[in-house]
Amino acid sequence: MEIKVLGISGSPHRHGNTETLLDSFLDGAHASGATIEKVVLKTLQYSPCRGCNACHKTGECVVNDDAIILYEKILASDCLSVASPIYTMGITAELKGFIDRQQYIWARKFILKTLYFSDNHIKRHKGIFISTAGLGWENVFDGAFPVITALFNTTGFEYYDNVIANDMDRFGGIRNHPTALKEAFDKGTKVVGILEKLKTGS
Numbered sequence: 001m002e003i004k005v006l007g008i009s010g011s012p013h014r015h016g017n018t019e020t021l022l023d024s025f026l027d028g029a030h031a032s033g034a035t036i037e038k039v040v041l042k043t044l045q046y047s048p049c050r051g052c053n054a055c056h057k058t059g060e061c062v063v064n065d066d067a068i069i070l071y072e073k074i075l076a077s078d079c080l081s082v083a084s085p086i087y088t089m090g091i092t093a094e095l096k097g098f099i100d101r102q103q104y105i106w107a108r109k110f111i112l113k114t115l116y117f118s119d120n121h122i123k124r125h126k127g128i129f130i131s132t133a134g135l136g137w138e139n140v141f142d143g144a145f146p147v148i149t150a151l152f153n154t155t156g157f158e159y160y161d162n163v164i165a166n167d168m169d170r171f172g173g174i175r176n177h178p179t180a181l182k183e184a185f186d187k188g189t190k191v192v193g194i195l196e197k198l199k200t201g202s
């Protein structure tokens with residue numbers, strides 16, 4: 001039973017704190033037998049949503065770029081892990097610009113009603129948010145959660161868990177954090193086991 005885990009890195013900083021944490025999650029998923037793929041938004045070509053609302057009538061986006069290809073990958077995945085550092089108390093411009101492009105899927109669901117995800121589908125599709133922040137504040141991720149919730153809701157994923165690590169400034173980077181990388185690996189391993197059980201019905 002193949003479990004497909006897609007990781008999307010929204011950090012413009014290649015192999016920085018956030019992408020490293022995502023890598024650890026994906027390594028855990030791979031160790032559990034999943035097929036993994038990582039996509040780095042910074043390497044793609046896509047524009048932000050134009051707000052033309054054409055998709056409200058057609059269910060299609062008029063802009064045909066890498067964002068559409070990535071949304072097709074999302075819809076074909078069993079587990080979606082989305083990673084972003086906290087930039088100015090929210091997610092990065094790269095990730096927000098990409099998430100806004102989901103509007104055509106939102107239109108299919110809520111305006112045209114041509115797309116519906118059953119409760120059973122949502123239970124079998126797990127979404128995980130992965131993030132790092134410089135500050136030690138406990139509430140430093142609060143601005144990000146509603147946007148990630150909107151992404152998972154629109155694309156049919158249960159918001160299953162977070163892998164978040166704050167206080168990076170004090171630790172001097174994710175590799176010095178005492179628990180985050182292991183936590184990410186373990187969560188990657190665990191979610192694949194859960195999805196396998198759900199898929200096989202055991």
Ligand SMILES: Cc1cc2nc3c(=O)[nH]c(=O)nc-3n(C[C@H](O)[C@H](O)[C@H](O)COP(=O)(O)O)c2cc1C
Nearest residue numbers: 011013016017018085086087088089132133134135
């Ligand atoms: C433009 C910018 C804005 C940032 N804003 C915040 C912020 O509002 N709160 C915070 O805790 N850290 C903030 N940080 C720090 C990053 O969240 C932190 O260093 C993170 O671990 C970087 O991850 P990366 O290596 O994947 O880029 C900011 C960093 C940058 C570059």
